[in-house]
Amino acid sequence: MNARLPFAFPFPRPLGRTALTPLSAAAAAVAMLLLAGCATVGPDYRGAPAVASDALQQPRFARDAGDTGDTGDATGVTGASPAVAPWWRALNDPALDALVDQALARSPTLQAAEARLRAARATFDQQEAASRPKASATALGAGVWQGPGTDRESSLHLYSAGFDASWEVDLFGGTRRAIESASAQAEAVRADLADAQVSLTAEVASAYVGLRAQQRRRTLLSAQASSDEQALTLVRQRRGQGVATSDEVEQRVQQGEGTQAALADVAAAIASSLDRLALLTGQAPGALDAALAADDPALPSAPAQVAIGDPASLLRRRPDIRAAERRLASHTAQIGQETAKYFPKLSLFGNVGVAANAPGQLFRADKVALAAVPYLSWNFLDFGRTAAAVRQAEAGRDEAAANYQAAVLGALQDANTALARFGRQRQAVRHLQAQAGSTGRTLDLARQRRDAGAASQVDLLDVRRLDTDARLKSLDSEAELLKDFVALQKSLGLGWAPPA
Numbered sequence: 001m002n003a004r005l006p007f008a009f010p011f012p013r014p015l016g017r018t019a020l021t022p023l024s025a026a027a028a029a030v031a032m033l034l035l036a037g038c039a040t041v042g043p044d045y046r047g048a049p050a051v052a053s054d055a056l057q058q059p060r061f062a063r064d065a066g067d068t069g070d071t072g073d074a075t076g077v078t079g080a081s082p083a084v085a086p087w088w089r090a091l092n093d094p095a096l097d098a099l100v101d102q103a104l105a106r107s108p109t110l111q112a113a114e115a116r117l118r119a120a121r122a123t124f125d126q127q128e129a130a131s132r133p134k135a136s137a138t139a140l141g142a143g144v145w146q147g148p149g150t151d152r153e154s155s156l157h158l159y160s161a162g163f164d165a166s167w168e169v170d171l172f173g174g175t176r177r178a179i180e181s182a183s184a185q186a187e188a189v190r191a192d193l194a195d196a197q198v199s200l201t202a203e204v205a206s207a208y209v210g211l212r213a214q215q216r217r218r219t220l221l222s223a224q225a226s227s228d229e230q231a232l233t234l235v236r237q238r239r240g241q242g243v244a245t246s247d248e249v250e251q252r253v254q255q256g257e258g259t260q261a262a263l264a265d266v267a268a269a270i271a272s273s274l275d276r277l278a279l280l281t282g283q284a285p286g287a288l289d290a291a292l293a294a295d296d297p298a299l300p301s302a303p304a305q306v307a308i309g310d311p312a313s314l315l316r317r318r319p320d321i322r323a324a325e326r327r328l329a330s331h332t333a334q335i336g337q338e339t340a341k342y343f344p345k346l347s348l349f350g351n352v353g354v355a356a357n358a359p360g361q362l363f364r365a366d367k368v369a370l371a372a373v374p375y376l377s378w379n380f381l382d383f384g385r386t387a388a389a390v391r392q393a394e395a396g397r398d399e400a401a402a403n404y405q406a407a408v409l410g411a412l413q414d415a416n417t418a419l420a421r422f423g424r425q426r427q428a429v430r431h432l433q434a435q436a437g438s439t440g441r442t443l444d445l446a447r448q449r450r451d452a453g454a455a456s457q458v459d460l461l462d463v464r465r466l467d468t469d470a471r472l473k474s475l476d477s478e479a480e481l482l483k484d485f486v487a488l489q490k491s492l493g494l495g496w497a498p499p500a
Helices: 022-036 087-091 094-106 108-130 174-240 246-280 311-317 319-342 385-452 457-491
Strands: 002-006 009-011 134-146 154-169 345-356 368-379
Touching: 087 094, 087 174, 087 457, 094 108, 094 174, 094 246, 108 174, 174 246, 174 319, 174 457, 311 385, 319 385, 385 457
Parallel strands: none
Antiparallel strands: 002 368, 009 368, 134 154, 154 345, 345 368
16 A cells, blocks of 8 residues: 655745645645654665684685695795786786787677676666756647637637756665665676686686697697607618518507697697687687797796785785675665665655746746645555565675675685695696706717717607607696696786776
8 A cells, every 4th residue: 555645835926925734834844854854774784794704814825835834935925915917917928918908908808897887887877866856847839729610710829838846855765775785786897897807817818828838839749740750761761671670660650640649739729729819809710820920939937936915915806805795785785775665755846837828928927836745655555565675685685695705715715726736836847847857968868879879860769759758748837837827816816907
């Protein structure tokens, strides 16, 4: 049941010459009382709930020293606070810097996120505008003419102009809560844009590292394919001389075919990486083929020291946590927005108008009419619709609180997992680089023996294959370390900048 109590105050004459009726006086008194008692219903937002307080109060991450008690220096991380952006410049690769700049400027993903931000800001502006008075102006000119052939020829003209205004008084804060919710939602979408920047920069860097690693692998495998062909030729010659067997020839054939298959896989991976980078930078497939072509590219070098900060700074820095917190604030405000529907609404309507039979009479004082109408409505019998809406808003608030908790715990897991992998991979790189150094020295010794006549060319080619295998493993390990570095920067919430 919706009760409506309109009270009209027509003023055909100056206000001082018009007496208010008892009913209108009572209505004015009620309006004054309600205006004096304006309140904001619903729970006030007092910040996000505490999550993993013990972990967030620690001066360092649980995994920043590895799993075996290694020091932070051994794994290459420090507790210094990292810069939010641009972390990728620490890799000292101009081509990567250019790709990231292109992606931030042209990525369709970021453009969509920016459009959502503009829409959220427009929603906030719309809610703010709804709290202000509304006004409209009208003008009318009409004429009725009864012509010849009728009993009486006559004409009638009417001219009017007016100005209407209305304002819904926010007695119980429903509109204020709507503005509060829209503001928090706009801030959440802004954090979503920052999170999209974090993901985009990490994807570009990871794809670029993968591309350079595959191009470097192609160089090593191409050299190995030449060695395989030379070895097969020599073994076939030895079999013709009765020195080698057919089994040895088939082994060389198998090695060569394996290398060719690996080269085919590498070519497909290079094409895939180039197309991925083109998509991330908002370009068509093939657009970057010429710019990123390289026969023997060098991998970027991971910095010797990586600043990671502490868990508390992670909480402040990660955009996804900020977005979850702002959505919690938005849903909390929505409870008050729905709760306000339990209470009466007061709207104020006003009109100033003139009407006359001739345009010249519109500006006469006796043609001016004033009207003011306070309008009180109260939907006090809605069969539980408002209560259901309040419960729905409370459930949304509880879901947002759970999502915030999940975001914090997920961020801590991401950071610690990335730290553990980065520290361990740095150790693996050192061991595999040492192994590649050892096989390189072995290759030099084999070359000396060949030159001295103590070993054959086939023996030298076998040692070269072992050296190539070791160098490939070292290359894969270095590329994995760089990708772990990228994942660490992403887990720390780095790579975003405030939107314009």
